[in-house]
Amino acid sequence: MTRFFIASIAALLLATEATSAEKMAVVEPALPPHFRGVWCYNKIASEDAIEDVDIYDRGLNIPGCANRGGFTIWPNGGGYTFGRFDVVRNSCEFEKIDLTESSGKGEKYKARVACDNSGEDADDPEDHEIKHIDLIIQYDGNDRLIISNP
Numbered sequence: 001m002t003r004f005f006i007a008s009i010a011a012l013l014l015a016t017e018a019t020s021a022e023k024m025a026v027v028e029p030a031l032p033p034h035f036r037g038v039w040c041y042n043k044i045a046s047e048d049a050i051e052d053v054d055i056y057d058r059g060l061n062i063p064g065c066a067n068r069g070g071f072t073i074w075p076n077g078g079g080y081t082f083g084r085f086d087v088v089r090n091s092c093e094f095e096k097i098d099l100t101e102s103s104g105k106g107e108k109y110k111a112r113v114a115c116d117n118s119g120e121d122a123d124d125p126e127d128h129e130i131k132h133i134d135l136i137i138q139y140d141g142n143d144r145l146i147i148s149n150p
Contacts, residue, residue: 030077040065
């Protein structure tokens with residue numbers, strides 16, 4: 001009886017440890033699903049803004065963004081790719097994302113991204129250095145993103 005009791009406790013402890021390990025699994029940083037897809041640069045709204053920000057509106061595809069360009073947030077929300085017409089400029093992967101504000105009017109995140117510069121139309125195709133950039137990403141709840149530096 002005592003052996004059965006000790007074996008039961010040991011099995012319970014092992015099961016608890018396994019469950020705890022699963023809960024502690026690393027979760028890759030990602031934006032929520034409603035951020036995913038294409039965003040086109042809105043030059044007029046960006047220039048008219050009171051603060052130094054870049055404003056993006058929801059788009060159908062990157063060629064539809066035309067000469068303004070835009071970016072696509074990946075389906076897994078873990079990064080994005082900049083493009084203009086059908087040409088990739090660079091890609092960025094989220095290293096960290098923190099929700100800083102949330103209300104019925106939208107959300108605000110502080111993010112850190114790692115960007116490469118190796119796209120087809122990169123500023124310097126020979127520059128393979130990864131650049132780390134801090135961003136503030138605001139979603140207004142109406143298919144508009146406002147991006148700025150902290």
